[in-house]
Amino acid sequence: MRIWHAMWLERIDRKVADLRQRQAEEERGRARRPPAPDWILELNRATGRPLAVHAGDCGMAGRRKRPVGQDDARRLLTTDGVPACPICRPDTSLHIVDGLVGVFEGSPQAARS
Missing domain, CATH: 1.20.5 (Single alpha-helices involved in coiled-coils or other helix-helix interfaces)
Incomplete structure (x- = not known):
């Protein structure tokens, strides 16, 4: 035993x-x-063209993606017409309303208007 x-x-x-x-x-x-990026650009697997902008921690981003900065994410959403992910809503986090950068009371942009 x-x-x-x-x-x-x-x-x-x-x-x-x-x-x-x-x-x-x-x-x-x-x-x-490495830390997760703040914003992710999802790319088409076949063509490499942008599909959507995601928040850095969004699980809906596909396999082909690359990190982008805040200014690039805003440009992609407003100027380049890349859609925002409907799940993580990076346009809301970036204060973008209907493709335009939002202007809020008390901000320097609101004072110019």
Whole structure:
């Protein structure tokens, strides 16, 4: 009985050590992962043309995508006519209303109007 219990304790200890090592590796991987971009441009797989603008954490973006800056996202939505994702609504986050940059009270743009 003692040998049998010792064998099982050794197996359990090995399994615990393996799990701790795996968790440490996953944590190191998470720490090294680059931060998610603020905005994503989804591209057509066949032509490479823009399909939609997404928020950086949107799960609806396809496989072909590239990060874009805030100014580029605004330009794509307003000038270039790229549609906004209907799920994450980057146009709302960027204060764009009907293809125009929104003007709010108290903003420098509102004072010029």
